[in-house]
Amino acid sequence: MADNAILDTDSDDEVPPGWEERVTLSGKVYYANHESKSTQWTHPTTGKRKTIKGELPYGWERKVGEDGLVFYVDHVNQKTTLTDPRLAFAEVVKGDNTAFRQKFDGNSTALEVLQGRDLTGQYAIVTGANSGIGYETARSIAFHGAKVIMACRNLNSAEACKKAIMTERPDSQVEVMHLDLSSLASVKDFADKYKDNKWPLHLLILNAAVFGIQHTWTEDHLEMTFQVNHLSHFYLTKLLWDILMKSAPARIIVVSSESHRGTDLSMANISEEKLSPNAENYSDLKAYNLSKLCNILFSMHLNRLLSPYRVTSLSLHPGNIMYSGLQRNWWLYRLLFLLARPFTKSMQQGAATTVYCATSHDLEDIGGLYFNNCCRCPPSTAAEDENLAKALWDISEQMLSKRIGRPI
CATH class of the missing domain: 2.20.70.10 (Ubiquitin Ligase Nedd4; Chain: W;)
Structure with a gap:
């Protein structure tokens, strides 16, 4: 022995x-x-x-x-x-007179966070799982027994990532499904096919995002950054939350950013035109910042609606200026991220807070909070505005209903 x-x-x-x-x-x-x-x-x-x-x-x-x-x-x-x-x-043991000590920090990796966890029997969807933080998130939880559905637009890239995971750990359970967040029809198709498989859903990790793109209208006549980063994830969650409730306890994890602090969205100016502006009123950086504030507001209000059913929602910041692929749309951003790369987190470290929020026993039945470096972090004042969160929810439903031709 x-x-x-x-x-x-x-x-x-x-x-x-x-x-x-x-x-x-x-x-x-x-x-x-x-x-x-x-x-x-x-x-x-x-x-x-x-x-x-x-x-x-x-x-x-x-x-x-x-x-x-x-x-x-x-x-x-x-x-x-x-x-x-x-x-x-x-x-x-609770009740002992001891101070709480943070278990993980900005240097922790996703696999370190998962030490001691067995996720066998857990089903997880990770959007944007074919690169960067999304890939490391999918890889890490698959290594610990979860069945991972990689929800990706680029199927060739996703299949290559699946192969890499299976080569490294042959007993991993990984599936690839097509999801294009720039198309509401694709979101609906993904949700329908997921339901057809009769799978439960314990972890819905909303990771995918775009950054630094020129003004583009999607096929749904929505500004691309807003639709991909917020509205399509909102729609996906609405389509799947009956499965989440049946699978409870379940968690929804929304990857936001500290960039959420750099926007002026408020009750005084929230509107469809503010959220999905035309080209004359568009700035790629402002659009990204606004979408990341939407992520936190969405997560907070979602938690209020679903927590009575033991489905909780948390939002998080993964790390600063990580070379993850977000910057691919403009050479200046690629240069900035490349220069910062030696001083930022690795992708494994970037995925740590996502994995912590998704799997930590410490966060069972806890939701509506924002995390950074595996620790609760106060978001901006706007991100804690419950009235603004409800207003965003209502406008999001109206924008969807208008485009799919029925109430959502």
Whole structure:
């Protein structure tokens, strides 16, 4: 049998020499003193009581030997240990007089956030999953057992990404489905085909976005940035939320940006013309900033509507000026992002906050918030305006109804 050493924990929680951290089958952590041959529930140094929750990490199995000895098998890495792997993620029992400590930050990666999680049985849609943060999000949750549907416009690129994931981890479950967010008809077609598969839906990750494009009318006569970044995601969510409610608990994750702070949208000026301007009133940067504010307002109001059904929604900022493909539409943006690349997050780090919001046990039944660097972050004043969120919701429904010819 392999090394049965205790898994490393945070430094201030390490047990003194002669002590061992153990866990009962019910998940309560206790401490054994090998010198005195005694045990206790509290940490010998900090006095904390701890517990472990949830399933074993992906690929792990608990077994009992003929002698009654409990041991754990890591089928992914072909290792065996006497130590419950969940000890590395033990939580302080609520009610203990201890300060909250942030578990992850801007340097954390998506795969680090997912350590200890088994997402087997979870179905996840990731829009824009064929590049950048979307790809790393899809890859990371697929590696931990989720069935991932890559919802992408470019099917050739998406199939290549699926192949890369399957090559790296052959037992991953990944599907590619066509979704063009510049077309409301494509959004409807995607939702209909998803429903035809009779799949549940536990994670809806609205990641896709465009940035820095010239003024363009879509086939639905909507300004491209607004439709792709907000309205089509709004429509997709409306089409799928009956499945989300049936699959509850479920989460909707909306990838926004700190750029949401750079817009003047308010109750005084919100209108269809403001949200989807003509060429004379258009600025690519302002359009992007406005769409990112829409993301947060949408997520906040969506959470108010669906949280009673155990479907929660969170929004987030993934990272600053990451070289993710968003900048591909203009050479100046490509140059700016390229120069900033050594000082910004990697794509794995950029996906960390998305994955944290989508999978963290700490956020169960919590929604309507905005996150940055895997931590709750106050958004702009406008982004917290519930009246503005409701106004945006109503106008979004009106704009959709006008184009699809029926109430939405």
